[in-house]
Amino acid sequence: MTMATAKTFVRDSWEAFTRSRVFRSVVRRGLADTNRNRSLAVFGNFFLHIHPVKVSLRSIAFTRTYYLGGLAAAAYLILVVTGVFLMFYYHPSVPRAYEDMKDLQFVVYMGSFLRNLHRWAAHIMVALVLLHMIRVFFAGAYRPPREFNWVIGVMLLLMTILLSYTGYLLPWDQLAYWGVTVGTNMADAVPVLGKHIKFLLLGGRGVNENALLRFYVLHCVVLPLFLVVALSVHIWRVRKDGGIYLPPLKQGEEQPNTRAQEEKE
Numbered sequence: 001m002t003m004a005t006a007k008t009f010v011r012d013s014w015e016a017f018t019r020s021r022v023f024r025s026v027v028r029r030g031l032a033d034t035n036r037n038r039s040l041a042v043f044g045n046f047f048l049h050i051h052p053v054k055v056s057l058r059s060i061a062f063t064r065t066y067y068l069g070g071l072a073a074a075a076y077l078i079l080v081v082t083g084v085f086l087m088f089y090y091h092p093s094v095p096r097a098y099e100d101m102k103d104l105q106f107v108v109y110m111g112s113f114l115r116n117l118h119r120w121a122a123h124i125m126v127a128l129v130l131l132h133m134i135r136v137f138f139a140g141a142y143r144p145p146r147e148f149n150w151v152i153g154v155m156l157l158l159m160t161i162l163l164s165y166t167g168y169l170l171p172w173d174q175l176a177y178w179g180v181t182v183g184t185n186m187a188d189a190v191p192v193l194g195k196h197i198k199f200l201l202l203g204g205r206g207v208n209e210n211a212l213l214r215f216y217v218l219h220c221v222v223l224p225l226f227l228v229v230a231l232s233v234h235i236w237r238v239r240k241d242g243g244i245y246l247p248p249l250k251q252g253e254e255q256p257n258t259r260a261q262e263e264k265e
């Protein structure tokens, strides 16, 4: 077979494949050659439909958002993946928890790396979420029509902090034990409801195996699920509220329409 016939064979096979019923059942549209086809390709693709069909160049400029929301979401993704791996080695029980952490550090292959990745991503996520909130505040993006998304954001911040707090107890070392003792005693100081909140958090009166199990379930199942739902609504709302908030153009300033025009500025 010569080179030319090999190329024709590959091209014809590819064309036959893209025309096949199997391929067409997955990818409905052909090449996105016109604006209309590009829009249809975005609407019809699960992953692409997260993005609007058209975005302003001003809204994707780095200095508009510093990508802080996206980076916080990326940190969360790292936490989910590393967290699932950690679950393979960790038992939420008083005799095993601390031993498992030591095994992760000294026995499990790359266990220390895994644990540190999870820990650092958690610290970084808290910092990113706070910075993202500050960015949104100074952009004035909490004003109508984005007030509801601000409220969802506050819930996300709360869940991020609760995830960090519930994860704190899991190593079952001195730091964890006394950290959670102090935290739950602070909850105890809340007028009227304090005692009930403490009891609900610990599943009893002291920091013991019930508390460990409760924190484990909250940390690995309940809070991550709530966070994913709230995050989906949050990102969907960014689109529904008209995309990233853009301040009005200054007098005489022109809307950049092309990348070339923006690069010139």
Ligand code: HEM
Pocket: 065, 067, 068, 069, 070, 072, 073, 129, 132, 133, 136, 139, 141, 142, 146, 149, 150, 151, 152, 153, 154, 156, 157, 160, 231, 234, 235, 238, 243, 244, 245, 246
């Ligand atoms: C888990 C935490 C969070 C994640 C992953 C997240 C993610 C995002 C993303 C990806 C965007 C669009 C891009 C951007 O503005 O950077 C966004 C926008 C927004 N976020 Fe968050 N966010 C979180 C927490 C918060 C918090 C704590 C607040 C405020 C209390 C907040 C309020 C907003 C608002 C109002 C917008 C729209 C901003 C605009 O139109 O300019 N978010 N968020």
